[in-house]
Amino acid sequence: MTAENDSITAFVDLLEALDRGDHPSVDEFMAGLDEDDRRLFRAILNARSELKASKKRVLDSLEPFLMQTEALCESRSLPEVLEELERQKLDAGEDREDLISRIADAADVPDHMQDKFADYYQKLSYGAIDPRGVTPRLLDAISQTMGAAVNRLLAAASVPFRLGPQVEPQFTRLEEGQQESIPREQPEQKEEEPDLVDRMFFGDLPDGE
Amino acid sequence: MSDKCLSDEEFLDLASKEFSQAQPNMEGVRQGFAAVADRITDRCLLRCKRDRLPDSDAEDIAQKVCIGVWQGVIKNRGEVQSVPAFTMKILGRRLADYFAKRKGKEGRKADILSSAEGLYGTDGKPREDIEADSPGPVEQVMDREDTERLLSAVNEIDAEDREVLQAVLMGGTMNEIAQSLGIELGAARYRLDRALRRLSQKLKNSR
Numbered sequence: 001m002t003a004e005n006d007s008i009t010a011f012v013d014l015l016e017a018l019d020r021g022d023h024p025s026v027d028e029f030m031a032g033l034d035e036d037d038r039r040l041f042r043a044i045l046n047a048r049s050e051l052k053a054s055k056k057r058v059l060d061s062l063e064p065f066l067m068q069t070e071a072l073c074e075s076r077s078l079p080e081v082l083e084e085l086e087r088q089k090l091d092a093g094e095d096r097e098d099l100i101s102r103i104a105d106a107a108d109v110p111d112h113m114q115d116k117f118a119d120y121y122q123k124l125s126y127g128a129i130d131p132r133g134v135t136p137r138l139l140d141a142i143s144q145t146m147g148a149a150v151n152r153l154l155a156a157a158s159v160p161f162r163l164g165p166q167v168e169p170q171f172t173r174l175e176e177g178q179q180e181s182i183p184r185e186q187p188e189q190k191e192e193e194p195d196l197v198d199r200m201f202f203g204d205l206p207d208g209e
Numbered sequence: 210m211s212d213k214c215l216s217d218e219e220f221l222d223l224a225s226k227e228f229s230q231a232q233p234n235m236e237g238v239r240q241g242f243a244a245v246a247d248r249i250t251d252r253c254l255l256r257c258k259r260d261r262l263p264d265s266d267a268e269d270i271a272q273k274v275c276i277g278v279w280q281g282v283i284k285n286r287g288e289v290q291s292v293p294a295f296t297m298k299i300l301g302r303r304l305a306d307y308f309a310k311r312k313g314k315e316g317r318k319a320d321i322l323s324s325a326e327g328l329y330g331t332d333g334k335p336r337e338d339i340e341a342d343s344p345g346p347v348e349q350v351m352d353r354e355d356t357e358r359l360l361s362a363v364n365e366i367d368a369e370d371r372e373v374l375q376a377v378l379m380g381g382t383m384n385e386i387a388q389s390l391g392i393e394l395g396a397a398r399y400r401l402d403r404a405l406r407r408l409s410q411k412l413k414n415s416r
Contacts, residue, residue, distance in 0.1 A: 008406055009402060012402050016382075016383050036413070040408075044359060046352055055271075061272060062246055070283060
């Protein structure tokens with residue numbers, strides 16, 4: 001391809017006019033050029049138009065993925081968050097049993113169910129209960145008592161396992177049956193219907209979990 | 210996202226500073242990433258285009274690379290050594306995966322030709338709903354080949370010329386190019402003029 005000096009200068013003028021939105025006639029400009037110049041300039045305009053459109057699509061689609069990645073990278077599982085929150089409270093001189101009792105009170109758990117609540121809470125805090133089943137009511141109570149943002153607890157509850165550095169969270173989908181091997185606690189097997197505390201810890205788990 | 214255009218180094222400084230806080234301002238860091246993502250997208254799309262990837266695949270890879278860099282920034286608490294180097298590392302891996310999944314050279318050639326096949330109906334006859342002055346299949350393939358030749362040539366010229374040509378190809382206006390290169394508008398125009406002249410000569414010599 002060859003391009004005379006004046007045609008290159010004219011092409012730079014054309015690019016500037018296009019950028020200004022002057023709508024110059026590209027066809028008219030191209031008509032005055034020899035074949036080589038026309039092919040070079042048309043290739044530039046084609047590539048520019050395609051790349052500009054592609055770039056816009058990529059950048060427009062990016063923000064939700066960035067937020068999702070951020071949430072996944074920052075999220076930790078609920079047992080880890082509870083451990084951190086408890087440590088802060090214990091360091092401040094608070095008593096663990098008293099903390100659990102206050103969480104139960106905040107969740108309006110009747111006195112006669114408080115022992116069961118404490119048992120389930122202990123299991124939740126060391127990972128024996130799937131945090132995805134925990135109800136917002138319980139998370140609210142933990143949030144109030146521990147002074148943690150409820151959104152942080154919600155995020156932690158829905159990310160049961162800490163992501164390893166090699167994992168690409170935004171595109172990784174676990175295969176069926178791959179999710180975990182740790183045996184999980186189930187509501188106590190009884191003849192009667194699940195009670196308030198059962199529902200509080202296992203209420204949101206889908207069937208079969 | 211923020212209008213403030215941070216350089217890669219300014220962004221890494223910002224991220225590092227925020228991550229050293231107990232409560233980092235993640236929204237601020239994410240907004241600062243906008244300018245970085247813009248440049249990452251440029252690099253990825255130009256490279257993918259040069260490698261003849263279809264637009265949708267190129268966009269998919271560019272998006273994944275942006276997310277990969279962002280993920281690296283978060284996991285390393287802003288302590289990424291170099292955004293361009295990290296970008297090229299992830300891009301290289303993504304492209305290797307991509308080509309490993311593709312059928313090879315013949316497959317890429319078939320993709321180029323298949324773009325022209327869209328001008329024909331299922332009966333094998335030219336589609337009548339296409340405007341008469343639209344480029345025909347041969348012209349379309351020629352245009353595409355010219356574009357690919359152009360991008361290969363741009364990649365092979367001096368870094369200074371390549372910088373300004375790539376900025377034009379990515380849709381940058383002369384004012385934006387001058388701003389990003391930190392030079393006067395007249396100087397940007399001169400550099401583009403000179404780069405086009407050299408590119409034209411290079412293409413002429415390669416024929």
